[in-house]
Amino acid sequence: SSELTQDPAVSVALGQTVTITCRGDNLRTYFANWYQQRPGQAPVLVIYGQNTRPSGIPDRFSGSRSGNTASLTITGTQAEDEADYYCQSRDTSEKRVFGGGTKLTVL
Amino acid sequence: QVQLRQWGAGLLTPSETLSLTCGVYGGSFSGYRWGWVRQTPEKGLEWIGEMIDGGYSNYNPSLKSRAAISMDRSKNQFSLSLTSVTAADTAVYYCVRLYTAAFDSWGQGTLVSVSS
Numbered sequence: 001s002s003e004l005t006q007d008p009a010v011s012v013a014l015g016q017t018v019t020i021t022c023r024g025d026n027l028r029t030y031f032a033n034w035y036q037q038r039p040g041q042a043p044v045l046v047i048y049g050q051n052t053r054p055s056g057i058p059d060r061f062s063g064s065r066s067g068n069t070a071s072l073t074i075t076g077t078q079a080e081d082e083a084d085y086y087c088q089s090r091d092t093s094e095k096r097v098f099g100g101g102t103k104l105t106v107l
Numbered sequence: 108q109v110q111l112r113q114w115g116a117g118l119l120t121p122s123e124t125l126s127l128t129c130g131v132y133g134g135s136f137s138g139y140r141w142g143w144v145r146q147t148p149e150k151g152l153e154w155i156g157e158m159i160d161g162g163y164s165n166y167n168p169s170l171k172s173r174a175a176i177s178m179d180r181s182k183n184q185f186s187l188s189l190t191s192v193t194a195a196d197t198a199v200y201y202c203v204r205l206y207t208a209a210f211d212s213w214g215q216g217t218l219v220s221v222s223s
Contacts, residue, residue: 043201044213045209048209086152096154100151
């Protein structure tokens with residue numbers, strides 16, 4: 001299956017560390033990319049490949065992978081990190097697939 | 108920093124053809140893959156397809172050949188055509204650039220509603 005599964009919602013206290021996970025068989029072969037989407041805005045790429053941040057993305061965002069699970073970790077979560085987060089990868093036929101998204105609430 | 112700006116009709120009736128265009132500003136058009144992603148509350152983000160400068164294209168099989176992407180290199184623009192739309196095609200449509208298999212630039216989004 002090329003599906004990617006994310007928990008619908010996660011919460012974190014301000015200043016703490018949170019990990020958002022993404023599971024899928026194709027993650028054993030391909031890396032996940034991660035996007036942040038604030039209400040009413042287009043998604044923004046925050047992590048791609050093994051663990052690369054595009055220019056302008058704070059270094060509190062990091063990515064990792066183990067087996068069929070990819071993770072996005074935010075260290076020292078800020079109020080502005082409250083958003084929806086989506087993982088994305090591909091399958092063997094180069095079909096791009098997205099996870100269902102995780103709503104991050106900062107308490 | 109590349110910017111993508113998109114435009115097109117936002118209200119369609121069933122069976123019409125959706126047509127959206129995306130302009131690429133402030134960056135190179137050549138050597139990248141350009142594509143489209145749509146988003147609905149029910150299905151989330153859905154990849155529609157992509158094309159690379161030179162003509163190679165790849166589409167989501169779920170769209171059953173209704174989607175087609177074209178490029179106008181002279182204008183640094185690319186377009187999406189989606190035929191025989193239904194209410195299920197109501198979504199926010201984004202144009203995107205792909206860099207190392209990630210969507211690194213996004214248009215502002217266009218809400219397309221299909222209703223009789």
